[in-house]
Amino acid sequence: MKFFASIALLVLMASSCWAQELNARVFLAGKSPVSGSLNLTESAAAGGVRIIGRVTGLTPGNHGFHVHQFGDVFTNGCDSTGPHYNPRKALHGAPHDNADQRHAGDLGNIVADAKGVALINLVDTVVSLSGPESILGRAFVVHAAEDDLGRVENEGSTKTGNAGARLACGIIAIVP
Ligand SMILES: [Cu+2]
Ligand SMILES: [Zn+2]
Secondary structure, X not given: OHHHHHHHHHHHHHHHHHHXXXXXXXXXXXXXXXXXXXXXXXXXXXXXXXXXXXXXXXXXXXXXXXXXXXXXXXXXXXXXXXXXXXXXXXXXXXXXXXXXXXXXXXXXXXXXXXXOOEEEEEEEOOOEOOOOOEOOOOEEEEEOOOOOOOOOOXXXXXXXXXXXXXXXXXXXXXXX
């Protein structure tokens, strides 16, 4: 009887674990006209963190899109969010690179249309909203230039992807 009770408890624990979904929200703003919002959901169903969002006020084309180390968007605007979040001491890379060959924060580029609007809908398997490498409390940053994904032969490429100025940023906050 005790055996069945412990099995039942295990099943209950496992199912509540799988059912758990974590949510976060980001409001992007800065000194530029660029603004937007992101909704993040971590779940087993998504197979990682799904990021859905909309950013406006951009120039048409590609713009670097990263998680930076610090959630400080007040001390000196987006510049006080520090470097790309990089818990594994890797070089800068692309979202599709494996976890040890990119910064955890490397989410590549968002693409703005002719009206300057970028719609975002992606799943990333490296960033997480839980555990030792959680991005909660850190910040998203949208850049002026295209992220070269670490593929160009210069120092900036392996550090920042040469994505240029920080147009807008926002803290990754827990929501229900
Ligand atoms: Cu960045
Ligand atoms: Zn990076």
